[in-house]
Amino acid sequence: MRILLASSEVYPYSKTGGLGDAVGALGKALATEGHHVGIITPLYRGIREKLSGLRRVDWKFDLPLGTKRVTAELFALDVSTRLTIYFIDKPAYFDRPGIYNDNGSDYADNAERFIFLSKCVVNLARHLPFKPDVLHLHDWPVGMAALMVQHEAKTSVWDNRPRVCCTIHNLAYQGVFPGSAFSLLNLPASWFTADTTEFYGQINCLKTGIACADAVTTVSPRYAREITTQEYGAGLDGLLRKRQNVLTGILNGVDYEEWNTISNPCLAASFSADNMSGKAICKSALQERFGLTVDSHIPLFGTVTRLADQKGIDLLLTVLNEMISEGIQFVMLGSGAKHYEELSVRMAERNSTKVGVQIGYDHALAHQIEAGCDFYLMPSRFEPCGLNQLYSLRYGTIPIVRRTGGLDDTVIDAVDGGVAANGIKFGDPTPSGLTKAIRKSLTLFENKELMTHYRIQGIAADFSWEQSVRAYERVYKDEL
Numbered sequence: 025m026r027i028l029l030a031s032s033e034v035y036p037y038s039k040t041g042g043l044g045d046a047v048g049a050l051g052k053a054l055a056t057e058g059h060h061v062g063i064i065t066p067l068y069r070g071i072r073e074k075l076s077g078l079r080r081v082d083w084k085f086d087l088p089l090g091t092k093r094v095t096a097e098l099f100a101l102d103v104s105t106r107l108t109i110y111f112i113d114k115p116a117y118f119d120r121p122g123i124y125n126d127n128g129s130d131y132a133d134n135a136e137r138f139i140f141l142s143k144c145v146v147n148l149a150r151h152l153p154f155k156p157d158v159l160h161l162h163d164w165p166v167g168m169a170a171l172m173v174q175h176e177a178k179t180s181v182w183d184n185r186p187r188v189c190c191t192i193h194n195l196a197y198q199g200v201f202p203g204s205a206f207s208l209l210n211l212p213a214s215w216f217t218a219d220t221t222e223f224y225g226q227i228n229c230l231k232t233g234i235a236c237a238d239a240v241t242t243v244s245p246r247y248a249r250e251i252t253t254q255e256y257g258a259g260l261d262g263l264l265r266k267r268q269n270v271l272t273g274i275l276n277g278v279d280y281e282e283w284n285t286i287s288n289p290c291l292a293a294s295f296s297a298d299n300m301s302g303k304a305i306c307k308s309a310l311q312e313r314f315g316l317t318v319d320s321h322i323p324l325f326g327t328v329t330r331l332a333d334q335k336g337i338d339l340l341l342t343v344l345n346e347m348i349s350e351g352i353q354f355v356m357l358g359s360g361a362k363h364y365e366e367l368s369v370r371m372a373e374r375n376s377t378k379v380g381v382q383i384g385y386d387h388a389l390a391h392q393i394e395a396g397c398d399f400y401l402m403p404s405r406f407e408p409c410g411l412n413q414l415y416s417l418r419y420g421t422i423p424i425v426r427r428t429g430g431l432d433d434t435v436i437d438a439v440d441g442g443v444a445a446n447g448i449k450f451g452d453p454t455p456s457g458l459t460k461a462i463r464k465s466l467t468l469f470e471n472k473e474l475m476t477h478y479r480i481q482g483i484a485a486d487f488s489w490e491q492s493v494r495a496y497e498r499v500y501k502d503e504l
Contacts, residue, residue, distance in 0.1 A: 026059070027059050027157065028063075028064065028156035028186065031047040031063065031065055031165075033123065034063055038068050042409065046243065046409075046411070048440065048491075057497075062152070064145050065112070067099060067118055079100055081097075085114075091207075095114075096140075098148075106207075135227070136209060142165075142168040144171055160500075163230065167232050168233070169233075177258055187239070192241070193408060197259065198231060199230055200223060201226060203227060205227050206263070233261060236265055241274050242271070243298055244408060244410075244429050246430065246432050247273060248272060274496060275360075277492040278487045283419075285418070290388040292306050309396060312351065324352075324397050325354070326354065327356050328390045328393055329358040331359060334404060334405055334416070335406065336402075336404050339403050343458045354401075355393055356380070394415045394419040399448075399465050400412065404428060405428070410425070410434070413434055413435055417481060417485045420479035421450070424449075424462065424465055425448075427450065444481060445478060447482070
């Protein structure tokens with residue numbers, strides 16, 4: 025098949041979270057399976073300088089955007105014979121310090137920026153010689169493209185228009201803007217309805233993608249079920265129940281070429297299920313990096329996370345302030361809400377030999393935390409898929425997670441799987457629920473033989489993209 029993916033983030037060119045990881049890895053996996061794949065994404069600041077193989081395409085966008093016309097250029101990077109990344113070059117929109125915001129504040133023109141991106145996506149899908157069979161849209165920044173495809177197919181000749189798939193990576197982020205932004209679409213007012221773009225007088229980009237796509241997917245089976253309920257539906261549960269016949273949960277995979285413990289330049293030592301000695305070296309190196317007491321007998325917990333309520337950061341900080349006095353260590357890499365950043369830094373300052381915190385993102389350090397910790401904490405209130413628990417499993421670090429979304433789909437607790445257990449799960453999103461799970465982990469830590477068993481079970485778990493690709497192929501072919 026010829027498949028065109030569209031996303032505001034694609035790793036390794038851009039990333040703020042799991043979206044970039046997932047789209048980059050999916051594109052590579054589809055190409056490996058023999059499909060002809062293109063990925064459309066913005067040319068953000070710094071990308072051009074890093075890519076020696078970037079080439080200008082003889083293509084110029086000149087598209088209406090409300091009352092004006094906006095132009096842009098197109099660049100391409102041939103990753104392989106079957107995979108090409110198409111970069112939309114519009115410096116006024118994309119040459120900025122951040123992708124969606126700067127210093128915690130969203131860019132005021134985000135509606136304009138990403139509706140323009142969606143228009144570029146449709147323009148390419150229609151006119152590229154590539155002629156995709158499938159247009160796969162990822163999250164709200166390109167959600168409006170589903171409506172534009174539908175409109176163009178109805179109002180002009182578009183022979184064999186592509187089947188449109190819209191993937192929800194996180195329903196909490198929907199791209200909601202004032203109703204006046206509808207004019208940027210240059211579409212008839214008849215499309216501004218509760219069945220398509222309108223959402224309580226505003227426009228909703230993700231809702232539009234869900235309503236207008238031929239197929240809708242989420243990034244784990246349980247999350248696909250959860251979002252049809254009022255508790256997890258974020259105001260769109262009614263629409264999702266209505267579209268349940270085209271809604272599928274497909275678990276994200278892991279790029280094991282990137283996330284490996286054998287030939288990884290980010291790690292202090294290599295290790296595997298057959299020889300775990302290198303993991304102890306990774307732990308010592310991590311303790312040293314953060315200025316913690318270097319001692320293999322102290323249980324080391326860690327997380328790489330967005331500091332947001334969704335991730336249960338309030339639970340985590342509340343519990344850690346109590347548990348640190350009981351002889352554990354904790355390291356964190358992340359950024360997000362300023363008050364959580366400040367609370368985390370203060371906790372580290374008060375407990376300098378027990379707690380290490382780095383605000384921001386550091387790719388190498390993320391690998392080091394995954395490899396060096398004994399336990400990985402993910403007390404999310406909801407989690408569409410989660411990738412870090414999958415990285416933890418492969419790195420022999422035991423995940424402690426809440427029973428929700430993809431966390432519940434991927435981690436096996438002793439209660440659920442007996443000897444197949446590779447992690448610890450808890451149910452109630454409360455300090456007491458998380459405390460109980462951590463105390464279970466401390467009991468496990470004292471049993472070295474059982475710890476090794478959990479680690480080996482985790483390393484053996486296979487979350488490669490092959491199974492996910494097969495599921496996407498069925499969605500693309502409408503064979504569900």
